[in-house]
Amino acid sequence: MLVLAGIAVIAGGFLLRFNPLLVIIVSAAVTGLAAGLDPVRILGTFGHAFNETRYVTAIYMVLPVIGLLERRGLQTRARALVARLKGATAGRLLVGYLLFRQVTAALGLTSVGGPAQTVRPLVAPMAEAAAERQVGDAGEGERVKAMAAATDNVGLFFGEDIFIAIGSILLMKGVLEGYGIALEPFQLSVWAIPTAIVAFLIHGARLLWLDRRLGRAK
């Protein structure tokens, strides 16, 4: 039971607004000590895992390119492109991006989009430009940008599990093998399809609803 103290540290630390990195490291220390591990072993376990998961942080290598393109007018150009498209609304644009993100993720191409790669430089400014045209001013920018980032996440999460070689599929296969249950990745990925379709319907409907609200705000 004592090892659950680490979970309490996480929840409490977040509520009290301590620095999250500090909360995480304290939680690791509390959990390890509660389990009777010696401090050096806890530090070594944490350090080893940190080294093994560096690929998570590698994506920031795109920032120099994205930053440079923004200073060369990428966001301005993206807005101008949308301004010329007839019938482009923030909601319809994001429905299109949702479909693109789900289909590419289902093909295993999860790194094609993302907050740094596509949302900040392209998708958010395009959606914002369309929304400004719908409303007539920039008052809804915050909501539209947040929705662009949300659309990227929904598309990724409920597309990627259709691909057979994604991490989560391999994790499920590995865990079930531990119980003597042998499964092919394909069997798991097929069962990601119903939820993917419903995710598209729910989030897509919300995006079209966003268009209606933007229209009314005019």
Next chain:
Amino acid sequence: MIGLDLVYGVAGAVFAIFAVSSVRDRRWANAAFHGLIALSFLAGNRLGDIANGVLVLALVGIAASGRMRRAEPAPPAEDRYGARVFAPALVIPATAVLGTLAFKAFPGWVDPKQATLVALTIGTLVALGLCAWLLRARLHEPIVAGRGLIDDIGWVAVMPQMLASLGAVFALAGVGEVVGRLIGAVIPAGSVFGAVAAYGIGMAVFTIVMGNAFAAFPVMAAAVGVPLLIRGAGGDPAIVAAVGMLAGFCGTLLTPMAANFNLLPAALLDLKDRYGVIRAQVPTALPLLAFNIALLYLMIA
């Protein structure tokens, strides 16, 4: 064979350049933070576990000191290159797609497990080349601009990696078994719906706490999925596992612990509300969680 060495080499070089550039502007805390990340990328395998742990402690110390500064506001964009600016922006995803397919079709050169990351790295290098050629970028420009972005992201940049490492400590300490016993004790005996709901909601809640459905799945599989749903109620293991994981993903949409998905875009998009992206996701995540539980129940009962 080309693999993570190339990816980490390029990522390490980028962070090392950020560090040097920060030193020149006397932004010491940012310089130390980026320098340590560069060290981790370039020499992590040679440091050993304890030294890597100390490196993490140093990163946390810098972040918690509150001395890391955000970027100075960028000068207004110069918009005289027209549609040419799209070329490097599109070359990154295009190379990621084509490279992944090509590396899988012609194995031998590139580690197939890392095909997308390697392709993304190559795409980034090609895009930098295009920036120099089409947009007449000089060397310092992408460095300054990129540093502006990473300084706005700040310490959130390493939070996902930290959470993954916390998961390793949790696994070693046996947190999963304890949570599993607790949840198992709450479910009314013989109730399939109770077990399905506890499994789905448990996946979402544990994901909210840990920020990652990968950490929740082994716990909930051990507690409910395998003993009650697969062995007890005779559910198809593929459905129990796949739909359970997707219920966990609904939790990922709801939690600030999933920093790279929920806090990072809020920082990148300059949202006033740190939790703006999570708020935008709640009305999608909750009905979808309900759907997953209902689907699982219909397929088992």
